[in-house]
Amino acid sequence: MKKLFFFLGKGGVGKTTLAGSFAAYLANNSHKVFLASIDPAHNLFDFFGMEPGKKGPVKLSEGLTVEEFDIDSYLKKFLKESSRKMKKTYHYLQMINLENMFDVLKHSPGMEEYAMLAALQELLDAWESGVDYMIIDTPPTGLMLKIFFIPNTTLLWIGKLKELRLKILERRSQIAHIKGKDEFEEGVPLDVSDDVIFKELQAQEELSKKLSKMFADTEICKKVLVLNYDELSIKEGLKIINDLSTINVSVDLAVLNKKGMSDAAANNEKLKGLLKKISGLTRIEIPFYREQVTPRNKMKEIAKMFATELL
Numbered sequence: 001m002k003k004l005f006f007f008l009g010k011g012g013v014g015k016t017t018l019a020g021s022f023a024a025y026l027a028n029n030s031h032k033v034f035l036a037s038i039d040p041a042h043n044l045f046d047f048f049g050m051e052p053g054k055k056g057p058v059k060l061s062e063g064l065t066v067e068e069f070d071i072d073s074y075l076k077k078f079l080k081e082s083s084r085k086m087k088k089t090y091h092y093l094q095m096i097n098l099e100n101m102f103d104v105l106k107h108s109p110g111m112e113e114y115a116m117l118a119a120l121q122e123l124l125d126a127w128e129s130g131v132d133y134m135i136i137d138t139p140p141t142g143l144m145l146k147i148f149f150i151p152n153t154t155l156l157w158i159g160k161l162k163e164l165r166l167k168i169l170e171r172r173s174q175i176a177h178i179k180g181k182d183e184f185e186e187g188v189p190l191d192v193s194d195d196v197i198f199k200e201l202q203a204q205e206e207l208s209k210k211l212s213k214m215f216a217d218t219e220i221c222k223k224v225l226v227l228n229y230d231e232l233s234i235k236e237g238l239k240i241i242n243d244l245s246t247i248n249v250s251v252d253l254a255v256l257n258k259k260g261m262s263d264a265a266a267n268n269e270k271l272k273g274l275l276k277k278i279s280g281l282t283r284i285e286i287p288f289y290r291e292q293v294t295p296r297n298k299m300k301e302i303a304k305m306f307a308t309e310l311l
């Protein structure tokens with residue numbers, strides 16, 4: 001069965017190490033794997049010892065393709081596409097030159113998340129057309145949570161916008177009926193079947209429904225929470241579990257990475273108490289590889305420790 005995996009957790013806990021190890025392991029077992037980083041501060045290529053900065057998908061082995069998604073270029077693409085659509089839709093208003101506003105719009109609230117969604121959409125298309133396993137190395141918690149939430153919040157306001165749009169079209173057609181169609185400039189839609197805006201709202205609604213359903217699907221979309229033996233990473237992990245549960249998204253596995261890194265942590269009662277709070281979740285422990293410059297040469301060993309839990 002095709003599957004999609006997200007590795008979530010606080011910065012530095014080992015998300016890239018585990019995602020990279022798992023991807024290499026699956027590819028070694030004759031699967032077609034796509035490993036993508038959507039973290040704006042990528043370190044995926046570093047993990048594989050590759051030169052940084054390569055754009056687009058890179059084929060690492062027969063079964064393994066990796067890509068560091070350039071979110072900034074998605075943002076530009078997203079803005080360009082929106083501007084093109086607006087110009088096309090509002091051509092009768094001789095739309096202002098939006099390109100001049102790009103630099104400001106780029107930094108508007110929500111833009112980065114939408115660019116991430118556009119990137120996710122493209123990843124899903126790749127996944128649906130021929131990839132067995134898609135593995136996603138994620139950005140820091142705050143941004144990642146927003147991405148999981150966007151489809152749901154979008155669905156809420158799109159419902160309202162559709163209602164509003166229908167009202168506008170209804171008023172227009174009433175006016176046209178009473179005063180005649182000449183009351184409106186050519187190209188102004190009067191009916192829902194000619195309205196590009198309504199169609200665009202519907203398309204966004206479809207995409208959001210698809211993503212929201214997929215994020216909540218426990219069979220095909222697996223969420224792995226990576227933790228370390230430290231208070232902050234466990235507290236952040238608990239917040240992730242809690243926040244995701246409000247949109248019916250559950251975490252499937254907790255991986256406690258770098259066990260043994262600190263002797264003090266092993267006997268810390270506070271940590272034990274915090275860990276009890278995730279006792280309902282299957283937990284796998286991965287040792288801290290002290291002597292390793294990079295755990296890359298331990299990839300197979302690392303992946304084997306949790307792979308069966310996810311497949």
Ligand SMILES: Nc1ncnc2c1ncn2[C@@H]1O[C@H](COP(=O)(O)OP(=O)(O)OP(=O)(O)O)[C@@H](O)[C@H]1O
Pocket residue numbers: 010011012013014015016017018039043140257258259286287288289290292293294295
């Ligand atoms: N089990 C391990 N034993 C030893 N070192 C480890 C282990 N797991 C990860 N590391 C090291 O910890 C550091 C952080 O790991 P990694 O880059 O995978 O974390 P990350 O969660 O992806 O970080 P970021 O949030 O910055 O992207 C790296 O130097 C990595 O080599």
Ligand SMILES: [Mg+2]
Pocket residue numbers: 015016017039042043044137
């Ligand atoms: Mg990382």
